[in-house]
Amino acid sequence: MSAKEAALPATRAQSMTIVAAASLLMCLGMGMRQSFGLFMVPITGDLGLTVSDFTFALALQNMIWGITQPFVGAIADRFGMRIMLMLGSVCFAAGLVVTAFATGPFSLLLGIGVLIGTSLSCTASNLSLTATSRVVSPARRSATLGMVAGIGSFGTFLVAPMAQKLIAGPGWHVALYAFIALAAVMLPAAFLTGGVDKVADQRSAHKGGAGPETFREVLRAAANHRGYVTMATAIFVCGLQLIFLTTHLPTYLTLCGADPMLGAEALSTIAIFNVGGCYLLGWLGGKYPKHILLGLVYVLRSIFIAIYFMSPVTPATTLAFAACMGLLWLGVIPLTQGLVIQMFGLRYLATLSGIMFFTHQVGSFLGAWGGGLIYDYFGSYDHAWQLGVVIGLIAGTAQMLTDDQPGSRKKRKQLEPAPA
DSSP states (O other): HHHHHEEEEOOOOOOOOHHHHHHHHHHHHHHHHTTGGGHHHHHHHHHOOHHHHHHHHHHHHHHHHHHHHHHHHHHHHHOOSHHHHHHHHHHHHHHHHHHHHOSSSHHHHIIIIIIIIHHHHSSSSSHHHHHHHHHHHHHHHHHHHHHHHHHHHHHHHHHHHHHHHHTTOOOOOHHHHHHHHHHHHHHHHHHHGGGGGHHHHHHHOOOTTOOHHHHHHHHHHHHHHHHHHHHHHHHHHHHHHHHHHHHHHHHHHHHHOOOOOHHHHHHHHHHHHHHHHHHHHHHHHHTTTTTHHHHHHHHHHHHHHHHHHOOOOOHHHHHHHHHHHHHHHHHHHHHHHHHHHHHHHHHHHHHHHHHHHHHHHHHIIIIIIIIHHHHHSSSHHHHHHHHHHHHHHHHHHHHHHHHHOOSSHHHHHHOOOOOO
């Protein structure tokens, strides 16, 4: 019997420690990652780069994140999360160091793109929320996932204004040095989150006598499940819309003549409203069909984007738009994680979420780099946001019309708690 098979269910103290550490890890990692758009103007100006040079580095980051996520998830499912979480924290700090000393596009691609992109596979939402899912009961899971995702987003509320003030004062190099200090705090948070390796997850505590499915069987079932395939395809629009905004909204506001601080304030507003939005959507996901809620998120985002970009840019309209988007920002995470658990159980959650996340990152790649290319070619962002709106409406409608049921009677039995 392996150590993992001999593990006992988490105590209340263990659960609280793991959930708190996972929240801190997400708070720091996602807070820094969603603030990189603030560096576009000063870095491109100092290093003599184009907008598309910088956005390609961010696009590569998202693509590397998506490509490596399924493999990181599979390794974590097989060998444990702690080693992957800690390696990811070290890789994040290394990427920031390379970026701080960048002299041209290649070092920027290596730092922001390759190193930080790889680190996000280990330290961002997938592994942190998988750890959370394994130490909370099914009844509390959806709301808790929403809470952790919301706390994770709170990092942007703290990090973005700090970064903008440092950029406007001492400069972007000092802002990146501050990021390196924050990355150092991620290491102990990763170690504590990895404590989930030593406890049995809630699936094991309730699965009764049913044996776990093999990795190959789960992959085959996922490929043949219409609901999973639709969700994995539709989530493309999530990455496209969100990364387009975090990357290009500060620059768009500068082009409109707004105070540069407004971009940081908008990102902070998104973050603070996302805290409530994540918890709300997590709570709603425990009461109403998750696939319907997920589709509505995509549709509402698209509507708000269209209204904002067709309206005059003022501080009031920008912050109102940021608040609306914040309510719908990372609330997709508890919904998608919950749907994967609902369809296939917990055993290969990190792997299946990672595979689905690859599509998300293809959208992120196009949202970051494609937005830059469109701006460089047309001199405006009009065609970029229009394309994002159309794709969002199509994806949201398809998501609401799909299937959300377990793929077989065996899976349905595994999701049911054993009789008391």
